[in-house]
Every structure is written in structure tokens, then in C-alpha cells.
Amino acid sequence: MPALTKNAAPGPITLVATGCGTAIACVCALGLGEIERRLGGLWSVLAVLGAALLCAALARALARLTTVVPSGAGLMAFLSRGLGRRWGLLLMLPYVALVIALVAVEARIVGAVSARLLSVPPALGAVAFLVWTWAVARSGVRFSLRAQAVATAVLVIGFVLLAIAGVIGAAGRPDFFAHLLPPRPSALALLGGIGQALFLFMGFELVTNQVELVRAPGVIGSALSRSVQLLTVFYAVVALGFSTIAHAPQAGLAADGDWLTPQLGLGAAAVSPLAAAAIGILCIVASFTSFNGALLTLSRLVYALASQGLLPRRLARMDSKRMVPPDALAALLAASLALTFLLSSRALINAVLAGSAAAAGLVWAAAVAVRERPPFVEPGRPRRHLVAALALSSLFVVFGAGALVEGFTSPAPPVLAEVTHAH
């Protein structure tokens, strides 16, 4: 009899890797590339650190929410318990809708990477990626947390090494320090940059969903904090690496100006076809594990909403052998495919990134505020915590709005290739 024991539960390292793995996807390289273009060098690192501070405080709040309501439904359960079902749903729906849009952006990136590596049309690569991942999910296959942790570790180590190599390679150039510390951006641009950096952390909070397996909410709290720390170091190093792309004269990125895949212009990937292929394959693996998890999780949500009549009842059908909802999965595939073709311009994709940062900021603001409300608040908790939580919530909303303003109103800066030419 497979009784649930401590041994069956994922360990702390696996949980941290899970938190990082759900946050890191190829679309994050695109987001980081956009921050780099708007801020540059150490200012991009500052934006990452600003977002990280907010997320570290959020991690503490989420730890408390998980302790009181250790539910696999995560944010939806927390917000519904703290604010009521209607508000919980209203806050979560934009977040969920934007996750589907992000899947479409991810598919476009995979299409661009496969076009670069295999010389196939980008649309074909994107569609093949979506359909194949859907087919795997439809068959009921779910990758173990350990397998996802290994994929995340390889991806993180690979990118960090490439970024460090890129920085070391660029250090001898005369304009290195000028690129490392470009002119100070405007306060609004910095605010928008921190808002955009929130997007990079989006998904780390989903480690709360693992509480059903772990049994000990304290372990989840620790994993949340450590995920934020690891993500901060990772994004800061990669941001520094990206600041060197702009002035690498032989960068592959400079040759074709493919702004969708800035990671292929990093360090050795820019000059070595083998390194580019390795990083390309890593990207596709990361996209695959992210989309597989997103599909299965979102299909359960669609199934649950449909079973309550909030979506067409037909979507609430369950395959009794594979234990997956086939119609919900098919609907998600259709939505992802449609969005992959609809999100065809840089402006639209930037709007999705900005909207995702704003939606995450809003949901996280609500989570921080809910922590100070019943049933989550401890009896007799000093009022200063409520004031601090409201201030933190306001910051999430302000930075999220900043990302929206920056994403929608600022003219798109030149792609990295154009920066190279300018220099």
C-alpha cells in the first residue's frame, strides 16, 4: 500500500528548483532583454533587485497563507478565503488568461529558436511545439518534480556560465564600463523597469501548490524564500551578461537582429554554433516542461470552473483512464494556437509581458493584503503589520502600473542588433 510518507514528498532542493523552474521560461530572456534595452547594465540589475525585494516580502506573506490554508489550489484558495469567491475569481482570471498568452509567446520563441537551429519556418516550429506538448499532456504523462528540477538546474547553470563568459569576454573592450553603467534612466523608466522585472519572478509562488505533497507548510515557506534568492542571483548575472551583447561585434544576434531570442546572443552562444545549439535545446526543454505543467494545471482549473457551470459544461469531461480533461486540454490548445498567430508583432508581445507584470502585481498585492485579514491574521497582531502590508500592496500595484505604462506608451527602443550598429 503506497502510504504517504515523508520519503514520498519532494525535498527542499527539489522544491526550490520547482519554484525557480516555474518562474524561468524562455519568455523571461525576452523580458530581461526588454529591460536591458530600456535601462541597461547595472540599472537592469537594480530593477531585478527592486523586484526581488518585493518578492521576498511576498514570500513571507505566502508562507503564512500556506500554513493556514494548505491548499493545492494556491492563490485562488487564498484570495477566495480572504476576500470572498467573487473577488478571488475576478483577481485570478486576468492572471490565468495572461498565462495562456505567455504560452503563446513562449511558442513563438521556440519557433524562432528552431528556425535558427534547424532552418524550419518559425510558425512550423511553434505549432509543432504546442501540438506535441499538448499530445504529451493528453496522454496523461506528467513529469516528476525531480525531472523538472534537473532540467531547471541545467538551464540555470548553462545560462549563468554563458553570461559570466560573456562578461569576461567583454571586459577587455574599451567601452565595457560605459555599457555596464549607462546614463541614469528617468525615474519613470526605472519604476517601469522594476515593474517589468516583477514579471521575471512570476510563477515562483506556484510552489505553494506543492503543499499537498509536502505536508509541512514550513518547508514551502522556506522554498519560497530560497527560490526568490536564487532567481535574484540568476537574473542579476544574466542581466549583466545581456549588457555585453550590445557591443559584441560578432554576435549572432547582431547579424539577424532577432529580438525574440536574446539568449542566443549570449557569450559563446553568439560565436559557436555548437553552444548556440546547446542553449537552444535547453530553451526548448525549459519551454516544454513549463508548458506541460501549465497545460495540466490550467486544464484542471478549466475543468473545475466548467463543472460549476462557469464555463461550458462540456469542458468538465474527464478521461477515466488517463485522468485528464480532454476537452479542456483541447480548448487550451486551440486558445494557445490562436494567440500564437495573433501575437505577431513586437508591440503586442511587449503588451503581453507588461500586462502579465501588472496582473501578477495585482494578484500579489491582494495576497499580501489578505495575509492581514481573517482567517490568516493572528489574533492580536500589531497594527503596524497591517500598515506595512498595505504599503507593500501599494508598491506592487504602482510597479505593476509602471510596467503597463512603460510597455504601452514608451516607444520601443532599438533591438540589440541596432545598438551594436550604433556603436
Add this chain to the structure above:
Amino acid sequence: MNVDVQDRLGAALACFLKAYEARPELVAEQRGWSPIIALAASDAQARVVVSLDDGRIARVAAAGGPPTLEITGGLDTLCDVLTLRRDPNEPYLFGELVVVGAEADFVRLDYIASRLCPR
């Protein structure tokens, strides 16, 4: 343990199990599934444990070994779900029903409850 609430939970579980056994095709679909499922009220001293063997009900008790799946919720919520007045998805999604165990086991139990629950 409060006998009234324990009896209430036990009666609700009996209702669920009766409906399950009345659907032989549903029982047959669960062949190979042998979990120990504990249901505990979060607002009352009530807990029941049901063991399945190859999809068939093997044992019902107030206590048992370490469960494969532990489900906690308010007594009213648990009773509503067990008496098929509520789909379990709804209280789960909104944080009123908390589950500890493998997702695959919960998805299967949810499927059974959804099949039994009239829509």
C-alpha cells in the same frame, strides 16, 4: 470525540459509499487503485477512514494507518460533498477543502465524486 458529529460524518460517508457501490461500472474503472482515504472535519472532532482495495471498498473505520490521501474541511462541507449535494471541485478551488497526498489520487477521487454528483 463528539459522537453526534462523528455519526453525522459516518452517515454522510455511508451515503457516498452506497452511491459508489451502486455504480459497478465506476467501481470497475478504479481497478488497481488501493488508497486509504481519511476525511477529517476541521471544525469538529470527527474523522473517518475508508480503505479501497483494487477499487472496491475494503474497510471503513474511525482510525487507520497512514492515509494515502487526507481530506480536511468544515463538517458541513464534508457532509455536503459526501451526500452528493456539492461537487468537491467547488470547495477545493476556493480553499474550503484541503487535501494532502498525491495529485493523481485526488484527481481520481474527484472524478468519482463528480460522476456521482448529479449536475
